[in-house]
Amino acid sequence: QVQLVESGGGLVQPGGSLRLSCAASGFTFSSAAMSWYRQVPGKEREFVATIGGTGSMTEYADSVMDRFAISRDNVKNTADLQMNSLKPEDTAVYYCKAVARHPVGAVYWGQGTQVTVSS
Numbered sequence: 594q595v596q597l598v599e600s601g602g603g604l605v606q607p608g609g610s611l612r613l614s615c616a617a618s619g620f621t622f623s624s625a626a627m628s629w630y631r632q633v634p635g636k637e638r639e640f641v642a643t644i645g646g647t648g649s650m651t652e653y654a655d656s657v658m659d660r661f662a663i664s665r666d667n668v669k670n671t672a673d674l675q676m677n678s679l680k681p682e683d684t685a686v687y688y689c690k691a692v693a694r695h696p697v698g699a700v701y702w703g704q705g706t707q708v709t710v711s712s
Contacts, residue, residue, distance in 0.1 A: 595619035595701050597689045602706030605679055609710070613674040615689035615703055624694040627665055627672035631685035631708075638688070642674060646694075657683075679710045 601613040615627065628643040642653045642663040651663055662675040672689060689703035 595699075597691060597701055597703035599687070599689050599703045599706040602687065602708045604709045604711065606712050607679060607681060607710055609679050610675070610677045611679065611708060613676065613687055613689075613706060613708070615672045615674075617670045617672070617689075617691060617701075620691065620693045620699065620701070621695035622670040622691075623667040626692045627663070628690040628692070629663060629672075629674045630688045630690055631683075632688065632705075633685045641687070644672065676708070679708075681710050684708060684710050 596618045598616045599613060601611060603611065605611050624646045626643060626645055629641040630638050631641050632638040640654050641657055642651065642661055644651050644663045644665050648665050653661060660678045665672045685708060686705040687708050688705045691701040693699040
């Protein structure tokens with residue numbers, strides 16, 4: 594019933610841009626906080642960005658501050674991550690996460706999408 598479907602990953606050169614999209618269904622999207630995390634092999638999954646239900650609150654990891662921007666569309670039920678000025682150290686599998694309030698307390702993860710930054 595619940596799905597978080599990610600798209601937009603791929604190979605990009607250093608300094609380039611990518612836009613990731615997370616399409617959500619099966620829960621009350623407009624009241625859910627949406628986040629992006631990333632993980633590299635052998636490392637712990639790390640926080641990238643989050644956005645509140647109305648879109649007015651955003652938070653970013655220091656490593657992506659001023660380069661990435663998270664947004665959401667509560668009509669289309671999507672959460673995007675615009676990634677600019679990409680660096681090789683941004684290479685990771687990027688995961689979409691939802692923390693729902695209806696049903697309360699539910700946490701959902703997407704399947705992950707690979708982002709590779711290399712020349």
